[in-house]
Amino acid sequence: MIDFWLAAGLLLLVALSFLLIPILRSRRAQLEEDRTALNVALYQERVAELQTQQEEGVLDAAQMDAGRAEAARELLADTEGVAAPRVSRLGKPAPLLAAILVPVLGLALYLHFGASDKVELTREFSQAPKSMEEMTQRLERAVAAQPDSAEALYFLGRTYMTQDRPADAAKIFERTVNLAGRQPELLGQWAQALYFADGKQWSDKIQALTDEALKADPKEVTSLGLLGIAAFEGERYQQAVDYWNRLLEQLPADDKSRIALQGGITRATEKLVASGGQVAKAPAAKASALLKVSVDLAPELKAKVQPGDSVFIFARATSGPPAPLAAKRLTVADLPATVELGDADAMMPQLKLSNFPEVQLVARISRAGQPTAGEWIGRSQPLSSSTTAPQKLTIDSPDK
CATH class of the missing domain: 1.25.40.10 (Tetratricopeptide repeat domain)
Incomplete structure (x- = not known):
């Protein structure tokens, strides 16, 4: 958590800078204003001294004018580049008060609405627990921090079962x-x-x-x-x-x-x-289906395809869902090829070859890699899903 609080502190300093910089600038302006007032006072004192010397007969009118002009040039040189004073409606206390309230309010709001407990949990879960008790404590804190997390609840329940806490x-x-x-x-x-x-x-x-x-x-x-x-x-x-x-x-x-x-x-x-009973025999399991098929490309199409084009070989029910029952993926460069399609290649557990009495074999070339649409296709006649004889399939027709 130290790095988290360091980052939060850095962000607070950035926020405070927007408040403190204007205050520092106003202080600099005040210093410049004070220096200007001092220069004006010195000018006035110099002019008064010249007037006294003129009255005593030390200076004539021409010398008096020259001295006054010299004092004016010195005043202008000292005050040149000083910006006009800006009047702030808020005054100095307001920015200082805001500079104090920003970190205090920020910390209070984070402690109320923030997620420091979740940050700590994330750090803990990044390290392997040393014991089952430590894992349980972590999960309990995760559930407390996220009471609407079904995943956290599920893992906590499984952990309680391993600790013999079924209730x-x-x-x-x-x-x-x-x-x-x-x-x-x-x-x-x-x-x-x-x-x-x-x-x-x-x-x-x-x-x-x-x-x-x-x-x-x-x-x-x-x-x-x-x-x-x-x-x-x-x-x-x-x-x-x-x-x-x-x-x-x-x-x-x-x-x-x-x-x-x-x-x-x-x-x-x-x-x-x-006890005198007899074990009932379980019903015989349905034999799994396995089709062996050799796939090749028609000679007239070899110049029209590319080696990297995808080739999808699948079996689908002639009467049933349109989804493939079993599928394999190759490329044109792999042809000719022999593949096996069986229950182990089922796309979904409930859609197996052995669950359908009659199927059709299909091979499709798709340059875009889409199994449902392509450029060329080959289809077999309907056959029994229990067929054991090797089948041949040629890709020779446009895919319409």
Whole structure:
């Protein structure tokens, strides 16, 4: 904060200079005015002395006139260049009073309306915290300084959960929901905090929150994990297995929590079998689609394109949304080329090749780099999304 206050002090000095400079100038003018008055007094004294000498017969009329002229020239030389005195309506006390009030009022207004606490927080967050307690204190001060920041509230709630303070986290997540809206992830976090704050007792409110979260997003991971825990604690082992399997499908392959989750599924399965139950088989997963396509340029077009022109290769549903289901980007210099389009290349999770029975392959050249419009295009006939045979696609037509 020292550099901040130094900068603020420098700005105050600049502001004061606009008030103090006129005062210094007026003082200089006063000095010049005083010097002029002194010169005039000396002139008058010299003239009186000459008159006395003339009356005593020491000087004649010609000498008297010469002496008077000499004194006048000296007075003119001493007062030459002195500006006429300026009269200030405000007087001297007003600028001095303003010079005192400016820094005092400036400091008072900043302390009331300013954000020195936010400046300090910004400096603190630029450095890594030394402990979890220090991070919590920073987040608490951030929430106090910015009570309408949903992001700060969210991180504080997550921090409280890691510190085993679910009751505090539940209050924070409720405030976050009120600020940011009833987003599925926030609802799941709120429900989880309430569950642990109530001593792992399920309630209608928790059920309502998880139902709302999964209705908006069936893949909301916190709600799926929480429902699995509640089912396991309630000895509803088949439901626990189902919820945790759904959660397992959403986690990346390298997610470290997959091991613990798989262990929970195994324990739930063992308890289900030990109690005389039978594990229901999960429905077979839909096979992922993968199309292999070779793309080339018609010979008559090779002289009409440039090596740096973009080439967009994509598959789209013949009956469905116009958005590409999978896409790759190359340049004309890369042609001919062979690419693979599959579910992993989906533009959106809900728009996968395997979700549509029939697709069309398209390759477009766009000098402007726009995937939706270009100069040349090639299209395939409709084909099944489950096709495994390699496909050939030639860019040979104007893009209309």
